[in-house]
Structure formats: C-alpha cells, structure tokens
Amino acid sequence: MDSKNFIRFLSFTFIITLLLLTLTNLPLTNKAIQQLDCTTNSPQCNRRFIKQPPKPTTRLHSSDVPHHPLDPLTLTEITKTRSILLSHALFANKNTYALHSVVLEEPDKSVVLKWNHGNNLPARKASVIARINGETHVLTVDLATGVVTPLDVGYHSGYPTMTIEDMTSSTWAPLENPDFNRTIMARGIDLKDLACLPISLGWYGQKEENRRLIKVQCYSMEGTANFYMRPIEGLTVVLDMDTKQVIEITDKGRNIPIPKAAGTDYRFSAQNKKINLINPISLEQPKGPSFVVENDHLVKWANWEFHLKPDPRAGVVISRAMVRDPNTGEKRNVMYKGFTSELFVPYMDPSDAWYFKTYMDAGEYGFGLQAMPLDPLNDCPRNAYYMDGVFAAGDGTPYVRSNMVCVFESYAGDIGWRHSESPITGLEIREVRPKVTLVVRMAASVANYDYIVDWEFQTDGLIRVKVGLSGILMVKGTSYVNMNQVNEPENLHGTLLSENVIGVIHDHYVTFYLDMDVDGHNNSFVKVNLKRETTESGESPRLSYLKAVRNVAKTEKDAQVKFKLYDPSEYHIVNPSKLTRVGNPVGYKLVPGGTAASLLDHDDPPQKRGAFTNNQIWVTPYNKSEEWAGGLFTYQSQGDDTLAVWSERDRDIENKDIVMWYTLGFHHVPCQEDFPIMPTVSSSFDLKPVNFYESNPILNIPPNVEQDLPVCSAASSA
Ligand SMILES: *[C@@H]1O[C@H](CO)[C@@H](O)[C@H](O)[C@H]1NC(C)=O
Ligand SMILES: *[C@@H]1O[C@H](CO)[C@@H](O)[C@H](O)[C@H]1NC(C)=O
Ligand SMILES: *[C@@H]1O[C@H](CO)[C@@H](O)[C@H](O)[C@H]1NC(C)=O
Numbered sequence: 001m002d003s004k005n006f007i008r009f010l011s012f013t014f015i016i017t018l019l020l021l022t023l024t025n026l027p028l029t030n031k032a033i034q035q036l037d038c039t040t041n042s043p044q045c046n047r048r049f050i051k052q053p054p055k056p057t058t059r060l061h062s063s064d065v066p067h068h069p070l071d072p073l074t075l076t077e078i079t080k081t082r083s084i085l086l087s088h089a090l091f092a093n094k095n096t097y098a099l100h101s102v103v104l105e106e107p108d109k110s111v112v113l114k115w116n117h118g119n120n121l122p123a124r125k126a127s128v129i130a131r132i133n134g135e136t137h138v139l140t141v142d143l144a145t146g147v148v149t150p151l152d153v154g155y156h157s158g159y160p161t162m163t164i165e166d167m168t169s170s171t172w173a174p175l176e177n178p179d180f181n182r183t184i185m186a187r188g189i190d191l192k193d194l195a196c197l198p199i200s201l202g203w204y205g206q207k208e209e210n211r212r213l214i215k216v217q218c219y220s221m222e223g224t225a226n227f228y229m230r231p232i233e234g235l236t237v238v239l240d241m242d243t244k245q246v247i248e249i250t251d252k253g254r255n256i257p258i259p260k261a262a263g264t265d266y267r268f269s270a271q272n273k274k275i276n277l278i279n280p281i282s283l284e285q286p287k288g289p290s291f292v293v294e295n296d297h298l299v300k301w302a303n304w305e306f307h308l309k310p311d312p313r314a315g316v317v318i319s320r321a322m323v324r325d326p327n328t329g330e331k332r333n334v335m336y337k338g339f340t341s342e343l344f345v346p347y348m349d350p351s352d353a354w355y356f357k358t359y360m361d362a363g364e365y366g367f368g369l370q371a372m373p374l375d376p377l378n379d380c381p382r383n384a385y386y387m388d389g390v391f392a393a394g395d396g397t398p399y400v401r402s403n404m405v406c407v408f409e410s411y412a413g414d415i416g417w418r419h420s421e422s423p424i425t426g427l428e429i430r431e432v433r434p435k436v437t438l439v440v441r442m443a444a445s446v447a448n449y450d451y452i453v454d455w456e457f458q459t460d461g462l463i464r465v466k467v468g469l470s471g472i473l474m475v476k477g478t479s480y481v482n483m484n485q486v487n488e489p490e491n492l493h494g495t496l497l498s499e500n501v502i503g504v505i506h507d508h509y510v511t512f513y514l515d516m517d518v519d520g521h522n523n524s525f526v527k528v529n530l531k532r533e534t535t536e537s538g539e540s541p542r543l544s545y546l547k548a549v550r551n552v553a554k555t556e557k558d559a560q561v562k563f564k565l566y567d568p569s570e571y572h573i574v575n576p577s578k579l580t581r582v583g584n585p586v587g588y589k590l591v592p593g594g595t596a597a598s599l600l601d602h603d604d605p606p607q608k609r610g611a612f613t614n615n616q617i618w619v620t621p622y623n624k625s626e627e628w629a630g631g632l633f634t635y636q637s638q639g640d641d642t643l644a645v646w647s648e649r650d651r652d653i654e655n656k657d658i659v660m661w662y663t664l665g666f667h668h669v670p671c672q673e674d675f676p677i678m679p680t681v682s683s684s685f686d687l688k689p690v691n692f693y694e695s696n697p698i699l700n701i702p703p704n705v706e707q708d709l710p711v712c713s714a715a716s717s718a
Contacts, residue, residue: 061390061400067295069112069122070319072309073104075390075398081126081141082396088148090132090139100160101129101312102392105140108624109336109521109657112320129160134242136160136633153625157203158637159212161313161366163394166241170198170214173244174237183251184218187232189258193222197447200364201238201356203636204605212241213636215356223261225270226472226676228448229501230258233477234353252352256477259500266472266677282382286710289383289409291438296387299407301438303697304457305331308440310389310404313628314339315367315442315453323461326697333517334588335463335687340367340453341513341661342630343446344610346600347474348505349493354476357506358606361446363634370444373403380406380441405442411435416460416698434704437464448472451510452680460698465664466684467510472677473670476502495670503670507598509613511629511643512685514660515622516573518588518692521657525553525619526587527561528570554654556647559619563592571617572690576655584691591686592616596665608639613663618647622657629661 064074073081081102085091105127106112115122126141136159138151174180174196184191196218201208216237219227234253239246268274291301299308306321321335343361347354361367368389374380385408389401416433440455450471456464480486481499494504516523529549535542548570553559561571574587595616600607602614612618612629620626620643628634631641639645643661664683673679689697 059388059400061388061398064296064390066121066124068297068307069107069115070104070307070309071295071297072311072390073102073124073126073392075400077124077126077143078102078390078392078396078398080143081128082392084141084143084146084148085128085130085139085396090130090137090148090150093133096134097130097132098163098165098394099128099130099392099396100136100163100394101127102396103127103312106624109622113521131160138632153632156631156633156637156641157209158631158633158641159635160633161363161369162198162200162214162241162635164369165394166214167198167365169244170216170239170241171196173239174216174218174246174249176244177237177246177249179249180237180246183235183249184232187235187251187254187258189218189220189232190222193220195219195221195227199357200359200635202358202606203609203638204356208636213247214239214241217353220258220261224264226264226266228472229264229475229498229676230261231475231477232258236353250352253477256479257500259475259477259498263498264676282377283409283411284709284712285383285409286708289385291385291407291409293385293387293407299438299440301409301457302436302459303461304438306457308387308405308407310368310371310387310391310401310442311339312366312368312389312391313362314341315362315371315444316340316405316440316455318440318455321457321463325693326700327694332519332692333521334461336515336517336521338455338463338465338512338514340510341628342511342612342634343367343451344507344509344511344598344606344613344630345449346507346598346606346610348507349476351493354493354504357474358610359446360610360630360634361444361451363628363630363637365446367444367446367451368401368404368442370446371401371404371442372445373401374406374441374443376403379443380408381410384408405440407438407440410437410439410456416701417696432703433698433701445471448474452682453510454684459701460696461689461692463687464684465512465687466682467508467664468680468682469508469666469668470678470680473497473503473674474506476504478502495672497670497672497675501675503674505667505669507596508666508668509596509598509610509663510665511612511661511663513627513629514590514662514687516588516658516660516687518573519575519578519586521622522575522577522655523573523658524576524585524654524656525559525658525660526572526574527551527553527559528572530568530570552654553619555650555652556618556620557650559617559653560615560647561617562597563595563616570690571660573658573660574690580691581694586692587690588687588692589690590617590660590662591688592662593664593684593686595663595683595685596667598665605639609634609637609642611639611642611644612661613665614644616663616665618643618661619653620646620659620661621651621653622659626659 061075105125107122111122124143128139130137138153140149196216199215201215218232220230221227233256236250238248293299303324307319309317311317317339319337322331345359347357384406386403387405389404414435416435418432421427421429438457443452452468454466494502497503531547531549533547534544571590572587574585576585578586598613629643631637
C-alpha cells in the first residue's frame with residue numbers, strides 16, 4: 001500500500017533490506033585479504049595510505065560444506081531442513097508455522113572429542129524450535145535420513161525467541177487500528193514520522209499468560225535519524241503477537257512534550273563542526289597476519305587453536321579451545337565451549353510505560369540475530385578476517401548475515417612481560433616483550449543499545465572476555481527542561497540529559513557459559529579463600545597476615561558465589577588428576593573484572609526470570625540441555641527453567657565434567673556525555689592459567705626489532 005511506503009517504520013534489524021543486499025552481493029572470498037610487500041619503503045607499501053582498503057564482502061555460501069562436527073548448518077543444510085519439515089505431517093497446514101530456531105544439533109561431547117580431522121563427520125542433524133498452530137515443538141531433523149524426532153523438553157512457561165518477522169510485523173500492526181492512528185495524531189505526530197519498537201514485556205502475572213504478547217512504543221523521526229531521543233512518552237500498545245490484534249492502547253503522556261530533534265543526530269555527516277584531534281592510525285603487519293582460519297571455522301594462531309561459529313541466539317560460540325604447551329608441544333584442552341548465554345537488562349522505573357522493560361536480549365531477541373555487519377577499519381582493523389552468519393528466517397529459508405564476526409591480531413602497545421636492571425647491580429639488562437593478542441569480535445545492536453563482545457586470546461594462555469556497551473540510551477520524555485524545576489531528583493529514575501529527556505537508570509548483566517575442560521573433562525571448582533590470620537602474642541612483630549585456604553566445592557550449592565571485597569577468593573577450575581612437576585593440580589582461574597550485582601528483590605517478577613544473576617558464579621555438572629541461563633523458552637517465561645532452578649538440585653560437581661557460569665554486571669546511571677550516543681563503557685573478565693604451565697610459557701618469544709618493522713611513510717601523491 002502506498003500510504004505504508006512513506007511511513008518509515010523501523011524494525012530492529014532492517015532485516016528485509018539486509019536480506020536483499022546480502023543475497024545480491026557478489027561472491028568474493030573473505031580470505032582475499034590483500035597482502036602488500038612492505039619490507040621496504042616501496043611505492044606499493046606507500047599506496048596503503050591512499051588506496052581504499054578492500055571492503056570485505058559476502059560469499060553466497062551456496063557451495064559451503066561442513067568440515068567439522070561443530071560447523072554450523074550450511075545454507076544447503078538449512079534449505080534441506082526446511083524441505084524435510086514441510087513434508088512432515090506436523091506441518092500439513094503450512095500457513096500456521098514459524099521456525100524460531102534452526103541450528104546444528106551438536107553431536108554428543110564424547111563423539112566430538114573422539115573425532116579427528118580426516119574422520120567422517122558424525123550424522124548431521126538440525127535442532128529446530130517450531131511453533132505450529134500455537135504449540136511449541138522442539139524437533140531433531142536427521143539430514144541424511146530425513147527422520148524428524150520430536151523432543152520432550154517437559155513443560156516450561158514462556159515462548160521461544162521471537163523471529164525477525166515477529167518483530168517486524170509487530171511494529172506495523174498498530175497501524176491497522178484506527179484508535180492508534182488517532183492517538184498518534186492527537187500527540188501532534190505526523191504518521192509519516194513514526195518509528196516504533198517491539199518491546200518484550202517480561203511476565204507480570206496471569207492476565208499476561210496463555211498468549212504471546214508484545215508491547216509497542218513509538219518515537220518521532222522528524223528532524224533526526226536518532227529517533228530514540230524523541231519518545232512519544234507514555235504511549236504503549238499491547239499486541240497479541242500471533243493474531244496482531246491490538247489489545248490495549250495506554251496513553252498517559254499527553255502532557256509530556258516530544259523532546260527536540262536538535263543535537264540528537266550522531267552521524268559524522270550531521271556534525272557542523274568536525275574536529276580532527278589525531279592522525280589516522282592503523283596496525284601494520286609487514287608480513288601479514290599470523291593467524292589462519294581453516295575450513296571456514298577453525299582458527300589457528302600462535303599457540304592457540306579453537307572452533308568459531310556464529311549463532312543466532314548466543315552471537316558467537318567458541319569451542320574446543322586448546323593451547324599448545326611450549327615444553328611438550330602437546331595441544332592441551334582448556335575450554336570445550338564458551339558463549340554468551342543470556343543478557344538481563346532491567347530498567348529502574350516502576351511507572352506504567354517503563355516497569356516491564358527488563359530485557360533478556362539473547363532469549364527474547366536473539367543476540368546473534370541482532371548482530372549487524374561490522375564496519376571495516378572502524379569495528380575491526382585492517383587484516384581482519386570476517387565471518388558470516390548463515391541463519392534461517394521464520395519460514396525456514398536461509399539468509400546470510402555478512403561480516404558478522406571478525407578475527408584480528410591486536411597490538412595496543414602493551415607489554416607482555418618485562419624486567420630491567422638498576423645500575424646498582426652492575427648488570428645491563430632490559431628485557432621486554434610486546435603483547436600481541438588475537439581478538440574475535442561481534443557487535444549486536446539490540447534496538448538502541450550496542451553490545452561489543454570480544455574473546456581475546458593471549459600467548460601466555462590467558463583468555464579475556466570483554467563486553468563493551470555503546471549505542472543509544474533508552475530515554476524517557478519529561479516536561480522538565482532544567483534541574484531547577486525538580487524537587488526530588490531521586491524520583492526522576494535517572495538523569496536529565498537534555499531538555500525533556502531523562503536517561504533512565506538500568507543494569508546490564510551478561511551471563512557467560514564456560515564449559516572448562518582443563519586437560520580433560522574431570523575438573524573441580526576450588527575457592528582459594530584469602531583469610532586473615534592473627535599471630536599469637538610474641539610470635540612475630542606482625543599482628544596479622546593472609547593465608548590462602550583451598551576449599552573444593554563438592555556440590556552445586558558450594559559453588560554459588562557472591563563476591564565480597566572483604567572476604568575474597570580466587571576461583572580455580574582444576575584437574576585434580578593432573579599435577580605439575582612439583583605437585584600442584586593444573587588449572588585455570590576466573591578473574592572477575594569490575595562487576596555489579598542485581599539488587600532487585602528476589603520475588604520481583606523480572607528477578608525471578610533473571611534469577612541466574614542472583615550469584616556471580618555458579619558451577620553445574622555438564623548437561624547438554626542446560627545451556628540457556630534464562631531457560632530454553634525465555635520470552636514471557638516465569639523463571640521456572642533458569643540456572644538458579646537447576647542449581648537448586650545441588651548435584652555433585654567434584655572431579656566431574658563441569659560448567660562454570662559467570663555474570664558480568666554493570667549499573668548504569670546515565671550522564672550527559674551519554675547523549676545523544678554513548679561512548680563505549682567496557683568491562684571484562686579473564687580465564688587465566690594457574691599452575692597450568694610449568695613456568696612462564698612466553699620466555700622464548702622474541703622481542704620486536706627495528707628491521708622487522710619498517711616505517712611506511714605516506715605518499716605525497718598517487
Ligand atoms: C493509519 O495510518 C496509516 C498511515 O496513514 C494508514 O496506512 C492506515 O491505513 C491507517 N489505519 C487505519 C485503520 O485507518
Ligand atoms: C572421570 O571420572 C569418572 C568418575 O567420576 C570416571 O568414570 C571417568 O573415567 C573419568 N574420565 C576421565 C576422562 O578421566
Ligand atoms: C539435564 O537437564 C535437563 C533440563 O534441565 C533436566 O531435565 C535433566 O534432569 C538434567 N539431567 C541431569 C542428569 O541432571
């Protein structure tokens with residue numbers, strides 16, 4: 001319809017446009033990273049500075065084949081899954097199905113561990129979550145035999161992750177309702193300037209049960225691309241996501257003005273005053289990158305090797321991470337699988353248009369589905385390798401999310417290790433090693449917010465997982481234009497960021513699944529508690545000192561950890577049956593970064609659903625079907641299938657195949673610098689070898705020398 005065409009309604013992901021764009025891209029291998037000879041000041045080298053770098057483009061993926069048991073479903077396999085399903089009796093009435101997830105059903109861990117390069121692949125199977133006639137089904141599709149097996153996952157409240165089509169159609173649906181149009185126009189908004197968002201509504205009791213609901217809130221795009229800063233405050237549409245029927249329209253913000261457009265656009269092209277404080281910067285690798293990506297998914301760099309795949313729900317999945325021992329040359333297991341299991345983002349405003357904003361971005365929206373193509377030279381440096389996501393749309397047809405993940409070597413000018421001698425020793429020693437790391441990066445844009453997730457591998461065996469928050473705040477309209485009008489600032493629920501704009505206080509919790517297998521899969525979780533000891537009178541001039549006391553966790557409850565600054569511990573995952581030369585169990589420790597804990601009441605409905613954030617660490621026995629901390633079906637869930645519920649079983653975890661869960665948390669009280677877009681805020685945690693190696697594993701790596709790093713000077717002309 002013509003009238004619809006000029007209304008620039010936005011869905012989260014512009015998926016339709018992307019779909020068309022990616023499918024019409026010319027095939028070009030990502031591996032064709034240009035390598036120039038930069039060993040001298042050659043003209044070729046100089047050209048780097050004047051030539052546009054090759055843009056990574058997408059392959060069509062139509063001829064992809066799996067090489068590894070963990071390789072994601074290929075485009076062909078997704079197409080095949082769809083055709084097997086459509087000829088199955090369950091799908092007889094083809095109009096009423098949606099596939100909410102189509103991913104590889106990973107073979108059992110024991111099968112993957114036994115598999116070696118060159119062996120036949122184990123049976124390729126798809127794991128499908130489908131809704132058919134309003135019922136949720138979990139199905140396994142054997143791609144070779146065509147057999148479809150329904151899986152009994154028991155009863156759980158909640159619905160599967162929304163499809164992109166659910167989100168897109170929900171933003172359009174209110175327009176079919178004349179009351180909605182009237183309400184918008186009554187707020188002085190031209191319907192052509194409307195932008196609406198599909199907002200998951202959590203779960204708040206019976207009246208929201210037994211149907212799939214969504215709330216829609218809208219913004220004015222007039223005069224800015226940053227419509228998020230122009231909320232039509234207090235207007236909420238409740239929609240039945242299946243029938244697209246408008247159930248309720250609440251408009252409690254009629255007296256709240258729409259904030260102005262001026263100063264909200266963040267695009268470089270929209271800035272009047274452009275400033276250039278620093279010269280262009282880039283990482284030079286005269287001999288090219290040191291990593292390879294074999295068979296599309298196996299990353300090999302320095303002493304590391306791991307399998308990497310994009311995932312529609314988790315974003316990226318790192319599997320089979322192994323590090324080579326410098327003494328024995330042996331590849332040693334560190335982690336079987338690691339990924340972002342869930343995000344929980346509660347906002348701190350109990351009013352009508354805000355209380356329900358308690359997002360779970362992985363289980364509700366799909367963290368990987370929201371990961372947009374990365375921007376070469378800005379998201380990832382030159383020499384990055386780009387990996388595409390191949391996912392299934394709601395009707396089961398495959399599509400390509402191009403350049404969704406990048407892999408690159410990073411040198412930030414940091415030091416790997418160093419020592420220099422003072423002249424008083426008479427020794428002239430200055431030994432330093434530069435720190436070069438390998439980064440796997442994705443960036444999800446879940447509506448307004450952007451999450452950057454990095455898995456960074458270091459040559460000393462450390463893995464750093466970093467989450468960066470950027471993008472645009474979810475803001476609230478207000479009639480206040482200055483703090484001098486506000487009597488009780490704490491009741492603003494946030495910070496006045498600009499005239500009529502409040503940045504609402506919120507938290508972010510990012511929960512990681514870390515299936516550590518340190519030198520094999522029988523591991524134990526050990527809390528190494530730092531305990532103050534006091535001396536006996538006369539024993540020492542000292543009154544107190546610290547002892548490290550090891551406590552091995554026997555069951556799940558022993559491993560539920562809340563951090564305490566004045567009762568600290570180290571958290572080790574050790575292999576009790578593998579000792580170092582001097583008898584310490586080999587291990588890795590979790591080193592938490594800055595973190596925040598959820599302070600919400602445990603009985604508050606969002607905290608029940610997000611109960612996996614009640615502790616910062618949990619350890620569970622490995623169970624293939626316990627991967628999603630917020631439950632398999634997170635949407636509108638009631639919290640009956642979370643990590644907190646599983647852990648209550650208090651199963652044995654000593655000297656067993658165990659999974660560690662860690663939640664990185666942020667409290668965010670917005671400030672004016674976050675307007676109109678946020679400078680990145682980051683936090684990270686480390687998985688660090690602890691008595692894993694016999695000694696410093698990077699003594700034998702060479703320092704940088706001048707002749708390996710020629711200085712390329714900029715050419716004056718082409
Ligand atoms: C609401 O407005 C849009 C845009 O003008 C129009 O396409 C749609 O038909 C209207 N809906 C109703 C029910 O009138
Ligand atoms: C792990 O421990 C179990 C007993 O808990 C034992 O049966 C199994 O053989 C062990 N596996 C390995 C790989 O050591
Ligand atoms: C594995 O996880 C599922 C889902 O939580 C549960 O039903 C099952 O009992 C678990 N198995 C074991 C052995 O704990």
